[in-house]
Amino acid sequence: MKVGAFEIIALNGGQTQMDGGAIFGVVPKPLWSKKYPVNENNQVPLVTHPLLIRTGDKNIIIDTGIGRGKLSEKQIRNYGVTEESKIGEALAKQHLTVEDIDLVLMTHMHFDHATGLTDSEGKAIFPNAWHYVQQDEWHEFISPNIRSKATYWTQNRGTYESKLILFEDEIEPYPGIKMKHTGGHSFGHCIIEFQSEGEKAVHMADILSTTAHINPLWVTAYDDYPMQSIREKERLTRQYAAEGYWILFYHDVSHLAIKLTEDGKHIMSSIKRDE
Numbered sequence: 001m002k003v004g005a006f007e008i009i010a011l012n013g014g015q016t017q018m019d020g021g022a023i024f025g026v027v028p029k030p031l032w033s034k035k036y037p038v039n040e041n042n043q044v045p046l047v048t049h050p051l052l053i054r055t056g057d058k059n060i061i062i063d064t065g066i067g068r069g070k071l072s073e074k075q076i077r078n079y080g081v082t083e084e085s086k087i088g089e090a091l092a093k094q095h096l097t098v099e100d101i102d103l104v105l106m107t108h109m110h111f112d113h114a115t116g117l118t119d120s121e122g123k124a125i126f127p128n129a130w131h132y133v134q135q136d137e138w139h140e141f142i143s144p145n146i147r148s149k150a151t152y153w154t155q156n157r158g159t160y161e162s163k164l165i166l167f168e169d170e171i172e173p174y175p176g177i178k179m180k181h182t183g184g185h186s187f188g189h190c191i192i193e194f195q196s197e198g199e200k201a202v203h204m205a206d207i208l209s210t211t212a213h214i215n216p217l218w219v220t221a222y223d224d225y226p227m228q229s230i231r232e233k234e235r236l237t238r239q240y241a242a243e244g245y246w247i248l249f250y251h252d253v254s255h256l257a258i259k260l261t262e263d264g265k266h267i268m269s270s271i272k273r274d275e
Contacts, residue, residue: 001257001271003246004196006176007054010256010273011090013065013116017043017080023209025221035212037253043080045253046210047273048112050087051203052094053194058174059096060103061126062192062203063250064116070155071115085116087125101126103173104160106133107205108189109141110151110222113250118158126160132173134181135166137188148186148224182207182236184229185222191236193245201246201257207232210252211267214260238264246271 001008020042024032029042038044053060065085075081091097104126107113116125133141144152165173172178178193185206192203207229209220216233219226240247241260248257257271 001246002199003194003201004176004199005056006194006196006201008194008201008248008257009052009054009094010049011052011061011065012083012086013048013050013063014067014081014085015045015047015083015253016066016112017041017045017082020044022221024212025219025223025226027218032212032218036210045082046112046251047253048085049250049273050116051248051250052091052096053177054094055174058102059100060105060174060177061101061129062105063107063113063205064104064125066112067115067118067125069120070118079112087116098126099128101129104129104131105173105177105179105192106131106137106190107192107203107250108137108186109133109156110186110206111153111156112151113205114141114156115153117156117160120155122155122158124158124160124163128163129160130163130165130173131160132165132167132171132179134179134188134190135168136181137186137190138164138166140187151222182228182232184225184232185220186224199246200240200244201248202236202240203248203250204233204236205250208237208247208249210249211255211258211270214265214267240264 048065051062068084141152194201219229241264246257259269261268
């Protein structure tokens with residue numbers, strides 16, 4: 001899809017099948033199963049597809065997928081991994097290599113977003129890119145607590161740290177692209193806004209992980225600060241709907257992007273992943 005001068009392309013960063021109760025939290029299954037697919041093991045399919053943003057003079061990647069060759073057999077089983085990352089192959093289809101990536105923007109550092117930062121030896125997958133991470137998120141990543149250590153993995157540290165840029169509330173790594181701290185899903189979680197030639201889009205990452213999570217009260221059991229997620233969604237989805245933003249997805253198995261009706265409650269138009 002295009003947003004003004006920005007071309008946005010989903011890259012194959014892998015696919016998982018996570019427990020439905022974890023993804024939809026306290027929402028009863030008879031409700032969420034009407035809005036999102038589920039298998040006989042109560043697992044829901046979630047892609048981990050980074051977004052490639054081609055601006056004309058820069059190549060930017062948002063989040064990095066689950067990597068390749070870094071997950072143990074136990075992790076592959078527990079997270080229902082059906083496919084590991086094929087970032088190199090996906091970039092080749094765009095006549096690019098990992099060396100051509102200029103910026104890596106991380107919405108947060110959970111394993112399903114950050115394992116593709118490095119190879120199994122800790123070498124940066126995108127060696128020439130500046131990597132942007134919210135400061136609180138970074139510090140929790142390198143020193144997780146008893147809960148967060150399950151998803152902030154030391155194996156995802158690596159040589160990219162020599163090209164690391166931290167920020168607090170907001171930063172504009174490229175004209176028209178802003179990273180904004182929201183918290184909620186994690187303390188340092190961020191969203192990313194795009195504006196170009198009068199067109200607008202936003203990547204709300206894991207505070208709006210699938211189209212089934214539009215209701216502000218539907219948050220995952222993985223959210224460390226669920227009331228903050230609800231607070232952000234309540235305000236932002238209505239704003240983005242009213243202002244005509246495309247909402248982009250990293251996890252939704254069917255949708256790359258949607259636009260909401262003005263009241264923020266229903267899908268008005270969509271771009272499917274297979275289109």
